[in-house]
Amino acid sequence: MELETVPGVGARTAEQLSALDDPERALREGDVTTIARAPNISEGRAARIARNAIRERHGDQAEFLQTDRARELYQSALSLLQERAVTDHARKHLETLYPSTSQSRIEEVRAFVAEAIDHEPGSAVLAALSDVSPIESPTNLRVRERCVATADAETYARAEQQFPALSVELVDDARDLSELARGYSTVIAVDEAFAGLDLGENVRVRPDAFDQIDEIVPERLLSFFATNRDRLRAAASVHEIAGLDPPCDLDTLDDCLDRLNGDGTIAGDEELARLQRALDDLDAVIATAERVANDQLRDAIQERDVTIEGADLLSLVEQGARVDSLLERELSEEFTEAVEAAREHLCETLAVEEYDAIAERVFPDEPAFPVERRPETVSQLRTELTAARDRRAERLKADLASELSVLRDPAETLVDQALELDVKLAVSRFTQEFDCTLPTINHDGTETGVHIEGGRSPLLDVPFHAVEPVEYTVEGNALLSGVNSGGKTSLIDLVGFVVILAQMGLPVPAVRARLERFDSLYYQAKSQGTLDAGAFEATLRSFGDLVAGTGNRLILVDELESITEPGASAKIIAGILGALDEQGATSVFVSHLAEEVQAAADIDVQIDGIQAVGLVDGQLEVNRSPVKGRLARSTPELIVEKLATDDETEHRFYERLLARFDDDTD
Numbered sequence: 001m002e003l004e005t006v007p008g009v010g011a012r013t014a015e016q017l018s019a020l021d022d023p024e025r026a027l028r029e030g031d032v033t034t035i036a037r038a039p040n041i042s043e044g045r046a047a048r049i050a051r052n053a054i055r056e057r058h059g060d061q062a063e064f065l066q067t068d069r070a071r072e073l074y075q076s077a078l079s080l081l082q083e084r085a086v087t088d089h090a091r092k093h094l095e096t097l098y099p100s101t102s103q104s105r106i107e108e109v110r111a112f113v114a115e116a117i118d119h120e121p122g123s124a125v126l127a128a129l130s131d132v133s134p135i136e137s138p139t140n141l142r143v144r145e146r147c148v149a150t151a152d153a154e155t156y157a158r159a160e161q162q163f164p165a166l167s168v169e170l171v172d173d174a175r176d177l178s179e180l181a182r183g184y185s186t187v188i189a190v191d192e193a194f195a196g197l198d199l200g201e202n203v204r205v206r207p208d209a210f211d212q213i214d215e216i217v218p219e220r221l222l223s224f225f226a227t228n229r230d231r232l233r234a235a236a237s238v239h240e241i242a243g244l245d246p247p248c249d250l251d252t253l254d255d256c257l258d259r260l261n262g263d264g265t266i267a268g269d270e271e272l273a274r275l276q277r278a279l280d281d282l283d284a285v286i287a288t289a290e291r292v293a294n295d296q297l298r299d300a301i302q303e304r305d306v307t308i309e310g311a312d313l314l315s316l317v318e319q320g321a322r323v324d325s326l327l328e329r330e331l332s333e334e335f336t337e338a339v340e341a342a343r344e345h346l347c348e349t350l351a352v353e354e355y356d357a358i359a360e361r362v363f364p365d366e367p368a369f370p371v372e373r374r375p376e377t378v379s380q381l382r383t384e385l386t387a388a389r390d391r392r393a394e395r396l397k398a399d400l401a402s403e404l405s406v407l408r409d410p411a412e413t414l415v416d417q418a419l420e421l422d423v424k425l426a427v428s429r430f431t432q433e434f435d436c437t438l439p440t441i442n443h444d445g446t447e448t449g450v451h452i453e454g455g456r457s458p459l460l461d462v463p464f465h466a467v468e469p470v471e472y473t474v475e476g477n478a479l480l481s482g483v484n485s486g487g488k489t490s491l492i493d494l495v496g497f498v499v500i501l502a503q504m505g506l507p508v509p510a511v512r513a514r515l516e517r518f519d520s521l522y523y524q525a526k527s528q529g530t531l532d533a534g535a536f537e538a539t540l541r542s543f544g545d546l547v548a549g550t551g552n553r554l555i556l557v558d559e560l561e562s563i564t565e566p567g568a569s570a571k572i573i574a575g576i577l578g579a580l581d582e583q584g585a586t587s588v589f590v591s592h593l594a595e596e597v598q599a600a601a602d603i604d605v606q607i608d609g610i611q612a613v614g615l616v617d618g619q620l621e622v623n624r625s626p627v628k629g630r631l632a633r634s635t636p637e638l639i640v641e642k643l644a645t646d647d648e649t650e651h652r653f654y655e656r657l658l659a660r661f662d663d664d665t666d
């Protein structure tokens with residue numbers, strides 16, 4: 001299975017996806033993430049669409065799995081794989097695996113598996129994978145300080161479409177543009193007609209804007225990387241730990257990500273930080289500077305004795321002068337010192353040498369008490385600082401965006417490869433944990449049936465290490481008999497499970513396995529008791545449909561006799577077997593009535609038996625692998641045999657009983 005991104009398969013909406021020639025391929029390659037990236041489609045919905053699209057096109061899976069029990073076995077296989085995936089994405093991706101009847105599809109998955117099982121699922125890789133999730137596209141990006149302007153209605157419509165993050169303004173002429181420039185830090189005029197005009201500092205004429213979207217709106221790239229920063233870092237460490245070949249230089253990517261804040265603004269630039277700090281602190285610093293000056297002045301006034309001659313005082317009063325003049329006359333030195341102290345505090349604390357001249361003017365030379373800022377100069381300083389900060393930020397954004405533009409596609413590949421590794425590791429862990437091997441599948445019908453050597457089912461209620469390996473060959477139509485709890489149901493479960501996994505293209509839990517490629521699997525589970533007339537009729541009808549069908553089918557049936565009376569059951573099973581034999585189908589019927597069925601059948605039916613090999617501490621010891629062509633010795637027979645050979649019992653009676661069993665088997 002090829003999971004590389006294929007050119008031409010980009011983000012699709014659900015509708016586009018179902019219109020694709022080969023949605024299955026598209027889904028597998030860009031797959032669930034791809035449509036999930038389309039706006040308004042959640043990943044869960046995307047996964048459902050993905051599955052439905054596949055099913056519609058390849059009715060395959062629905063046709064292959066004919067019964068509830070067959071579908072349950074498929075679900076078990078899927079769950080065992082999914083439990084070994086780390087990411088949701090990989091779990092959803094695994095759902096695109098299904099038992100197929102197509103040789104090319106099976107071989108495609110097998111090629112993927114052959115590569116997947118080379119990957120070692122180390123715990124560090126698994127931990128790193130837990131932070132990887134599919135790339136997200138940021139939505140609702142708005143850039144307020146820049147706008148696009150045009151005098152042409154058609155261009156306006158195009159700009160609205162191409163620059164969703166910016167305001168687009170329709171202007172009449174160059175005067176309008178200059179007017180507009182007051183409300184924005186930059187106006188991008190996109191008409192050729194504006195070229196060469198003097199439009200002011202913050203109007204840029206860019207007729208090429210439509211080809212340079214990343215340069216005009218660097219925020220787009222920056223917010224993409226900011227949104228995906230954590231998953232990109234996680235995907236990068238997955239590559240490093242797992243030794244995958246990364247699609248870009250990871251140090252460069254890391255360095256670029258270091259320069260981004262989570263909200264897409266620039267991080268780690270000292271100059272920008274200095275300007276921003278100056279702006280943030282401006283009011284507080286000015287207030288402190290005022291306090292510094294006033295404290296100093298107050299102390300000076302308190303310490304001074306002012307002597308003023310009566311004539312001078314009179315002259316001042318006559319002039320209508322206020323006490324400020326007194327200050328000027330008597331305390332001018334102290335006043336100058338206090339203002340100096342305020343200016344020094346302001347300039348040093350803000351650390352904006354280039355604006356010291358303006359800063360100094362915040363506190364004018366005119367004597368006054370208390371010393372106060374000059375508001376119009378403060379606002380001039382603020383405007384200058386804001387402009388400087390914006391210019392710096394814009395340049396840094398543009399620089400970073402131009403570095404990131406070449407990393408945009410590799411970033412997606414980086415995450416896709418990490419997620420794909422998760423799918424591979426799930427397959428690889430499944431294979432290792434359940435000692436699986438890729439089975440041999442015969443596609444041309446030259447070999448028939450299912451052959452399992454050393455098969456160990458992961459579906460049992462015992463821990464996997466305690467599962468005894470079984471050998472079993474299913475060819476033609478057979479009856480499977482055996483002691484109670486000998487493992488008959490478990491065995492046909494294993495047969496069904498192996499066939500489903502094999503036709504999904506996956507390895508199977510056996511030392512070796514060979515099978516023909518089947519068209520469908522029909523598995524009738526054991527009924528919980530005798531069926532009422534209606535349910536019995538429905539079951540019979542389903543067998544009617546089954547024997548009327550064609551194609552090479554595998555049929556597994558568990559104790560059909562439990563649905564009705566034993567006598568009738570034996571006849572019905574014998575009849576079904578006869579019909580299946582005519583069609584060359586492959587089947588196993590688990591039955592406690594094997595002998596009765598054999599006697600009622602018109603054809604030769606082989607009976608395979610799961611034998612009890614003895615009694616150990618009152619418990620049956622069972623050979624889990626059926627003996628071909630041999631009816632299993634029953635539990636009562638074993639007990640009679642034990643009594644017949646036991647020294648302390650009345651031998652003759654038990655020997656005669658045992659002889660009756662021997663007569664039967666002969």
Ligand SMILES: Nc1ncnc2c1ncn2[C@@H]1O[C@H](COP(=O)(O)OP(=O)(O)OP(=O)(O)O)[C@@H](O)[C@H]1O
Pocket residue numbers: 460461462466467468469470482483484485486487488489490491624
């Ligand atoms: N290969 C095996 N290795 C270890 N334990 C097994 C194996 N196969 C079956 N068992 C154990 O035997 C139990 C009974 O198995 P199973 O239900 O398949 O027997 P059965 O022959 O179908 O029983 P019944 O006669 O009641 O239909 C299982 O629950 C499981 O614990």
